[in-house]
Amino acid sequence: MKSPLLLLLLAATGLAHAQDADPQRDRTSILAMQGEYMVDFAFDETVLLKPGYERAPAMRSGANEVVIVVEDSPRKVVLQHLLVDTKSGHVTKHWRQDWSYEAPQRFEFSADQTWQVRPLAAAATRGAWTQCVYEVSDAPRYCGTGRWDYADGHPTWTSDLSWRPLPRREYTKRSDYNALAVINRHTLTPAGWTHEQFNTKVLRKPDGSQQPIAREFGFNDYVKTGEVDFTPAYAYWKATQDYWAKVRAHWDAFLGQPPGVHLKTKLDGMAMIVPLFEQADAVQQGKPVADARIDAVFAQWVEPAPAER
Numbered sequence: 001m002k003s004p005l006l007l008l009l010l011a012a013t014g015l016a017h018a019q020d021a022d023p024q025r026d027r028t029s030i031l032a033m034q035g036e037y038m039v040d041f042a043f044d045e046t047v048l049l050k051p052g053y054e055r056a057p058a059m060r061s062g063a064n065e066v067v068i069v070v071e072d073s074p075r076k077v078v079l080q081h082l083l084v085d086t087k088s089g090h091v092t093k094h095w096r097q098d099w100s101y102e103a104p105q106r107f108e109f110s111a112d113q114t115w116q117v118r119p120l121a122a123a124a125t126r127g128a129w130t131q132c133v134y135e136v137s138d139a140p141r142y143c144g145t146g147r148w149d150y151a152d153g154h155p156t157w158t159s160d161l162s163w164r165p166l167p168r169r170e171y172t173k174r175s176d177y178n179a180l181a182v183i184n185r186h187t188l189t190p191a192g193w194t195h196e197q198f199n200t201k202v203l204r205k206p207d208g209s210q211q212p213i214a215r216e217f218g219f220n221d222y223v224k225t226g227e228v229d230f231t232p233a234y235a236y237w238k239a240t241q242d243y244w245a246k247v248r249a250h251w252d253a254f255l256g257q258p259p260g261v262h263l264k265t266k267l268d269g270m271a272m273i274v275p276l277f278e279q280a281d282a283v284q285q286g287k288p289v290a291d292a293r294i295d296a297v298f299a300q301w302v303e304p305a306p307a308e309r
Helices: 004-020 023-031 231-255 270-284 291-301
Strands: 035-048 059-073 076-084 091-101 105-111 114-119 129-134 140-149 156-159 162-164 179-189 192-204 210-224 260-263 302-304
Touching: 023 059, 023 076, 023 091, 023 129, 023 140, 035 192, 059 231, 076 231, 091 231, 105 129, 105 140, 105 162, 105 260, 129 156, 140 162, 140 179, 231 260, 231 270, 231 291, 231 302, 270 291, 291 302
Parallel strands: none
Antiparallel strands: 035 059, 035 210, 059 076, 076 091, 091 129, 105 114, 114 260, 129 140, 140 156, 156 179, 162 179, 179 192, 192 210, 260 302
16 A cells, blocks of 8 residues: 555656656657668576576577558557568568557556556556557567656667566477566667667466566667668568558457457467468468458457456
8 A cells, every 4th residue: 555645756756757748759759760770689688586597598689670650640659660581582570569658558468378458547657658569460469658768868768567478589498487577678879779678587377476587688779771672671561551450450459448368379379470471471462362361360369358357
């Protein structure tokens, strides 16, 4: 139970944030993440929390990635990431990030393949932007809420602590934990932008108890480039954007209000990823894809989350 004094302090803090908030300046910062990048991904386990646990090897990878603006309005920005293989020109639809100003609710990863839609406290969302991140199939991954800060001259957004499922780089190799508790930080830099992740790997047990395994620091460095031909990515998105808008609308039907969504696929989600990507490829080739085919994928693999007690 919070004391009356603490509640007053929290309210005063929220009011101060509201007075200082400049949503259009924030929106400009979010839009600055669009563009063409060479990306380095680095993940290092740091603090070991479970007795006898041995630190996992550091992970390093990279990609060529373009970030395209899908939606831009005063209170919402949607950015789509696309990967391009420089040798083959093959395009892979990658993750998506949606930014909403003073969002009244967000989805939260609550159990394996389950995301609950929950309200946000007015004090938490006042003057703040909620970033929600989605899988390659536009399935949900995680949301975080925080405010942009400009104190040191480098626009920085820092989220609150929230839960997310294991990333693809981990769940194919690990079974000793099943959730990440994460704080995310995005910073605009002279070279592009960065995404820092402060992760705690946790085994969430059926009885509600939790076993922290290790902490991890993730650093994704997006450096602007003019050396990569992203023409195939722009062509792919031009041809398929209307198809993916229909897919997003299907997800929004579950994520726009409580209780949320439960996926009946395995953790890799390939049962949905494969048919949706095949349909998008058909659209890119100029072949018609009936809405009923999208409906069929969702009918087979997606259902409302169980209501929270």
